[in-house]
Amino acid sequence: MSHNTANTVFGIGTLAKRAGCQVQTVRYYEKIGLLPPATRNAGNQRRYDSATLGRLTFIRHARDFGFSVEAVRELLGMADHPNMPCDHADAIAKRHLDEVEARIARLSALRDELKRMVAQCAGGRVDECRIVEVLSDHQQCLHAAGHGGQQTIR
Amino acid sequence: MSHNTANTVFGIGTLAKRAGCQVQTVRYYEKIGLLPPATRNAGNQRRYDSATLGRLTFIRHARDFGFSVEAVRELLGMADHPNMPCDHADAIAKRHLDEVEARIARLSALRDELKRMVAQCAGGRVDECRIVEVLSDHQQCLHAAGHGGQQTIR
DNA sequence: CTTGCACCTAAAGCGGCTTCAGGTTTTATC
């Protein structure tokens, strides 16, 4: 009964498809050490099994949650040690939650300003345009102190 | 009456400080063509006047609003032609507003999932940890379809 | 005249991949 062997060992394309990412991304994760070096077949091509698929799914899922690669690295390290206390995983998630909430707050303020700008554009000439005007003159913003200052808006 | 000449022509440090950005950023904007090549003094140092300060302030302001550099380039081009119709400025701002709203929506869904995860972590061992568990198993998400799929969460 | 800051250029680094260039291996069809 070896009819389903092809299902338990597979190439990088199948792995990537099952995890919902690109082939190059899998190689990248191997290179930066999120995935262990893959075993190879006679022709030097990577072979995977379901254990690696599980790990890759974890990685992609954590990335979808917006965790940084370094955070994912720590979370993976913890997932590899089920007997350890999970305080640190908790701390990472809480910190990330705080960051996400801060981003939402900044983007919401931004959305309000953009809405105001767009709503007030009468569709005439550039020199009457509210959009260009507001960008030229910070005084015209509701939150004149700045929308995020030096930092990137994310 | 030349006592305030120093106020109308100034160096890159003063320009950067007045616009609220870094000196290197000013040179970068010149390099990518958002700012015109600066005039130089005898010692090859850049000299600026209030016109450039206005342009730089516009750029920083638009960037603070989250407009991409390419969008800023277009907006600057329009600001340089006050007699033209402002339809395109309007379109750029509307598109940006849509993007910001989409980001907020995705981040909000993310925030909800993270809150759930964090709330359910009992603070025990890793193998009982809700955070690690959810990351291991996509099924446990409310929005099992994905938090943004392939795209970066911003 | 020396100290120390502001300025100069060119190039590399950041995150997190993606894309490209140029090759080898596997698979499907004839």
Added chain:
DNA sequence: GATAAAACCTGAAGCCGCTTTAGGTGCAAG
């Protein structure tokens, strides 16, 4: 068994929007 297409391989460069680094030159104050 030949051939063509698809999948795989590696290493390097590109993306965005700056920031940082390295190694210099200009300039003003004491």
